Amino acid sequence: MSGGWFDRLRARRGRLLALVAALVVLGLLAGALQVQRLLDRPLNLPPEGLTFEVPPGSSVGQLATRLAEQGVLDAPRLFVVYARVSGYAPRLKAGEYRLATGTSARALLEQWAAGRVVLYDLTLVEGWTFREAFAAVQAHPKLRATLAGLDEATIMARLGHPGEHPEGRFFPDTYRFAAGTTDLEFLGRAYRTMQQRLDEVWTRRRSDLPLASPDEVLILASIIEKETAVPEERRxxxxxxxxxxxxxxxxxxxxxxxxxxxxxxDGRLKSADLRSDTPYNTYTRRGLPPTPIALPGLAALAAAVDPLPGDELYFVARGDGGHVFSATLEEHNRHVRDYLQRQRSAP
Structure with a gap:
């Protein structure tokens, strides 16, 4: 009798414990689903999105507080707990981030951990001098200036190339970078790119070139760059x-x-200028000038190591961006007279 009662009590207790366990599991599942909904729900972002900066050394708690103060994040404590439990918290990378409409809290943490920062563009133009390129770098609002006011020798020393002239040493291209990149880092990247391009064309040079080094290729390429912008004329x-x-x-x-x-x-080259001797006056001095005169692009570098065969020794501008080429001085002088006549008769 008593044994049957005890068995019934134990069975009832077992059913009760099972019911409690089931309720706990259901509660946990409901809580987990609620957490999932909060993490995957779009943040409260304006229609145009939001640019948000993660300063170096920021904690996930500080970032969550800022987002909550801006009305972007509804559950900052849950955001912080999830970031720590999931392992995102120690992986967040500093930078400027673009939060697009529809971004969730979970996607935001993934974006921060992957370092998918906003990238900006700056183009160094073919034919620019170093002074023009440096001015463009200094003027970009997203590059951090560390070289302002320094002379060219100091800048090259900071880049790790003391004693080297800066002209022509930076490859003209469009570069993408994150906000806060320094001007030194930007120039260092352009310098390394030029070295890579120059090394590549040097290995493909013609064997009979009267050029003794990659530096001489760079000098000649810079002259080609300034002489013509017509692609088919470079070689x-x-x-x-x-x-x-x-x-x-x-x-x-x-x-x-x-x-x-x-x-x-002053914008007009005069006969007296051609007679005024400087290290760069190729009328008064033979051979290449001592340094490049501008930033040559890849096409000019390639032309310098693979010039077009022929017998032409002269060329003169046509006035439309192109040139007329000649093999003899007599022919060249005739083309020069024609060009001057067109200049005089022009309005």
Whole structure:
């Protein structure tokens, strides 16, 4: 009798415990589902989205508080707990982030941990001088200036290349970078890119070139860059210069004279300028000038190591961006007279 009662009591207790356990599990599942909904629900972002900065050294708690104060995050404590439990908290990377409409709390943590920051663009233009390139770098609002006011020698020393002239050493291209990148980091990247491109074309150079080093290729490429913007003319211009170098003839190229004049150049090259001797005057001095005169692009570098064969030794501008090429001085002088006549008759 008593044994049957005890068995019934034990069975009832077992059913009660099972019921309690089931209720606990259901509660946990409901709580977990609620947490999942909160983590995957879109944040309260404006229609145009939001740019949000994660400063270096920020904790996930500080970031959650800022988001809550801006009305973006509804459950900051849950956000912090999940970030710590899931392992995201110690992986957050500093930077500027773009929060697009529809972004959830979970997706935001993934974005921070992956470091998918906003990237900005800056283009260094083919044919720019170092001064022009440096001014563009200093003017970009998202690059952090650390080199402002320094002279060129100090800048090159900071880049790890003391004693090297900066002209032509930075590859013209469009570069993407995160906010807070320093001007030193940006220039270092452009410098390394130029070295890589120069090394690549140097390995493909023609064996009979009168160029003794990659630096001489860089100098010639910079002259080609300034002489013509017509793609199909680059190798032809390179051919003229290479043949003149091989024969010991002066290059007689106006862009080097202009570069040597510096601030004395007033926009019009005069006969007296061609006679004014500077290290860059290729009318008064034979061979290449001592440094590049601008930033050459990849096409100009490639033309310098693979000039077009032929017998042309002269060229003169047509007035429309292109040039007329000649093999003899007599022919060249005739083209020069034609060009001057067109200039005089122009409005």
């Amino acid at each position: 032809r211009v390179a051919g003229v210069f290479v043949r003149r170098l091989a024969r010991g003839m002066p290059l007689q190229t106006d862009p080097t004279v202009i570069y040597g004049l510096g601030e004395r150049y």
